[in-house]
Amino acid sequence: MKNILKIQYIIIFLLFYSCSSETVPSEQTSSEPIITFQDSLSYTMGVNIGQNLPETASIANYESDGRLNAPSALRNAEPIVELVREIAIKSGNALEIASGTGQHVVKLAAALPHLDWQPSDVDETRIKSIRCWSDDHHLTNLKPPCLLDATKEGWAAEHHGQDLILLVNLLHLISIEETKILVKEVSKALAPKGVLSLIHI
Numbered sequence: 471m472k473n474i475l476k477i478q479y480i481i482i483f484l485l486f487y488s489c490s491s492e493t494v495p496s497e498q499t500s501s502e503p504i505i506t507f508q509d510s511l512s513y514t515m516g517v518n519i520g521q522n523l524p525e526t527a528s529i530a531n532y533e534s535d536g537r538l539n540a541p542s543a544l545r546n547a548e549p550i551v552e553l554v555r556e557i558a559i560k561s562g563n564a565l566e567i568a569s570g571t572g573q574h575v576v577k578l579a580a581a582l583p584h585l586d587w588q589p590s591d592v593d594e595t596r597i598k599s600i601r602c603w604s605d606d607h608h609l610t611n612l613k614p615p616c617l618l619d620a621t622k623e624g625w626a627a628e629h630h631g632q633d634l635i636l637l638v639n640l641l642h643l644i645s646i647e648e649t650k651i652l653v654k655e656v657s658k659a660l661a662p663k664g665v666l667s668l669i670h671i
Contacts, residue, residue, distance in 0.1 A: 530571055537602035538595070543573035546671050550574055550638060551581045557665055558582055562633030565659070566590065567620045567652075568640045572600030578636075579612040585634065586611050590618035621648035626658035633661050638669045 530540040558564075561584045569575050569589035579587040589600045589612070600615035618625055620637075621644055635656055641649060656666055 533602075535602050536595075536598045538571040538599040540571050540573065542671075543571050547574055547577040550669060550671070551577050553669055554578060554634075554636060554667060555582065557634075557667055558585060559633050559663075559665065560584060562586070562661070563631060564588065564634040564636065565629055565632045566636045566638075567618065568592070568637060569600050569615060570596055570638075572596070572603035572615070574638060575600065576603045576607050576609065576612065579609045580607060583609075583611050586613065588613045588629070589615040590620075591615065592617065592619040620652045620655065623651055623655065626655040629659045631661045632659050633664050635660060635664070635666045636669070637667070639671055641668065641670070 529542070530538040533539055564578075564582075564585040565588045566575050566578070567590055569591050572589060575587055575589040579585075587609075589604070591597055591600065594617070597615045597617060604612050604615070618629070620640075644652070660666060
């Protein structure tokens with residue numbers, strides 16, 4: 471599993487900078503986006519050092535109001551917050567791709583109030599869950615969740631100017647072709663000096 475993840479990260483690293491070089495002129499290299507890899511296997515590329523995070527389980531329980539409650543999301547929320555806190559900029563726009571149940575993003579928005587958070591997901595059921603968790607916290611820097619399939623071309627046009635884009639536990643679920651599209655769109659959506667953070671738990 472470690473070798474698979476390492477190869478996957480190397481591919482994404484190369485794809486990302488290939489896409490960035492197509493969209494950023496050479497004289498603006500100081501403003502190129504930053505990519506960081508953070509994972510529970512302590513293998514990293516980019517700026518930050520990986521940390522050991524709790525193991526996860528792909529279990530989510532439905533509650534009566536429509537929210538999803540995942541024990542793994544509760545366990546991992548604080549470590550994820552600490553990882554993001556290390557690389558988060560002072561202020562700006564943050565997009566979380568594949569927010570899932572919504573339990574992570576409410577913790578992130580509460581802990582990092584200087585960032586305006588946009589949760590997203592490809593699934594309507596998860597969008598409803600994100601909304602439920604968001605409504606509980608009444609955070610002014612947490613936007614309503616939006617439907618977003620990050621593996622489809624063109625989404626960057628509606629989500630440009632992101633200072634931080636966060637992906638947690640997504641890459642192993644999508645194909646190489648879908649990953650290529652995601653990376654290309656991310657490179658377009660990031661603002662100059664924006665940060666892409668990939669966390670694998």
